[in-house]
Amino acid sequence: MAVPSIALPGQLLGSADKYFPGPGTHIHESSIYASIAGPVLTSPTPKTTSTTTKPSPLLSIQRPDTSTDPGILGTGSGGGGTILPEVNSVVLALITRLGPRFATCEILVINDVVCRESFQGQIRREDIRATEKDKIKMEESFRVGDLVRGTVISLGDQSNYYVSTSENEFGVVVARSEEGRLMFPVSWKEFRDPVTGRAEARKAAKPF
Amino acid sequence: MATNMDRRRNNAPSGGTHAPVFARTLREPEYLQTLRPTRARGQNELRRIYLQTGIVPSASGSAYLEIPSSTSISSSTLIKPASSLKIVASIQGPKPLPRSAPFSPSLLLTTTVKFAPFATRQRRGYIRDSTERDLGVHLETALRGVIIGERWPKSGVEVVLTILEGDEDGWWGDAHASGSGWGLLNVLAGCITVASAAITDAGIDCVDMVCGGVAALVRNPDSKDGKDLIKILDPCPVEHRDIVAACAVGYLASRDEVTEIWMKGDVGSDPDALIEGATHASVGSLSVVKEVLLESLQAKFQKQIENSQGAQKRKAEDVEMTG
DSSP states (O other): OOOOSEOOOOOEETTTTTTEETEEEEEEEEEEEEOOOOOEEEEEEOTTTTTTSSOOOOOEEEOOOSSOOOOSSSSTTSOOOOHHHHHHOOEEEEEEEOOOEEEEEEEEEEETEEEEEEEEEEEEEEEESSOOGOOOOOOTTTTTTTTEEEEEOOOOSSSOOEEEOOSOOOEEOOOOOSSSOOEEEEEEEEEEETTTOOEEEEEBBBOO | OOOTTTTTSSSOOOSBOOOOOOOGSSOOOOHHHHHHOOOOOOOOOOOOOOEEEEEOOTEEEEEEEEEESOOOTTTOOSSOOOEEEEEEEEEEEEOOOOOTTTTHHHHHHHEEEEOOTSSSSBBBOOSSHHHHHHHHHHHHHHHHHOOOOOGGGTTTEEEEEEEEEOOOOSSSSTTTTHHHHHHHHHHHHHHHHHHHHHHHHHHHSSSSEEEEEEEEEEETTTSSOOOEEEEEOOOOGGSSOOOOOEEEEEEEEEETTEEEEEEEEETTHHHHHHHHHHHHHHHHHHHHHHHHHHHHHHHHHHHHHHHHHHHHHHHHOOOOOOO
């Protein structure tokens, strides 16, 4: 059976032993059905551990691009941007509060997609960096208003997603000095003000 | 009524939303009956449906449904010939739950159904009354069965429906036609259909598209003793003087499942026939929903495809700088 090019929820896409269900699909009575409306994509399954048989192609349904501008009263209005943080997704977050044990942040961007609404996140002190965890000091890592790149390590409790910055690429990307000027990173733990030259301690993200 | 008053607004006088027709001004009593609309379509024929998705820019998904009245407005009377149904649905979310809410591993669904104050013959208040809450609960059960909530942990979605014009319970010419509640079944079926289209527009995972349909048992006006009943799909309560029973369902066509049933009246010995009729009606409205969604999908993804093709072309046109 040929896979349809465009699908609506509840539409049969193919048998579950010929394809793998991807995002936007679900399995019902050993067949794959669409669960959102959109074009159907067939992509080869990424090599997983020890598959002896030839891997089946992955069936998924594309979500509309969020970058297309939401025209007023057009068919392109609405939709998009409704994604949730998942474990391992890379997020950009704004530090809103510093506590002695954790920093509270607002997740604004998930995997390069700007969210419709921000999600509340938490960076625990021991998740800030990977080494010398016992010597981490909150105020030497983040300040309120810093923009942080991190990865989601857990969906967390009722209100918070847990974010970690314990890799080299993760940490503060945009920081302002006490005078309010944008600073530039000089090392993994230091930002510097361009005018006064004063250094401030941050857990800096490794620039690409 | 007094408890249901809105103190923050200037309330319009309660009562009708249309010019009153005084029985005394009519020339003869039979004249009124000649104005009564009759069903012109077949027993299994639905009214025409207008549907459009993506009409509320700020919502993540939205749809507008209209079932216009088929009878034309006559100039000789102020009595409205037949009511039409107009519903707007908008989806807010999925968005993170408020801070006070407890942990939820799946999507929390909230449905709000509200009649506009001018939606029915009797003016509605601004605060939701028991009928509207009841419709909301019915709609929620219909939608709960299709949404795959586990895909959206720790988030909530709000389905907000505004009924701009509701199907009437009876003809405006009949003095005591309102209050029977036959029109509510049509309203519920319309709500289910339009909410389902809006949810699909919002991109929330569903196992199928749920659609509403109504079937009714009416007394055959042509029969002599008036005892034999006929089953009709999509009844317009204005056009039938005697509705005996009616049933609205929320039906998943490709799975052949029913998520919601609302039955009213004296069904008799065979309720299954009425339910089956309602599912047939919902399949009819499903075909409209499918067409509309495919059309909007094509428009949505056309731009995206063009963009990606344009980007590739631009890349190909780039010339590498050489020293």
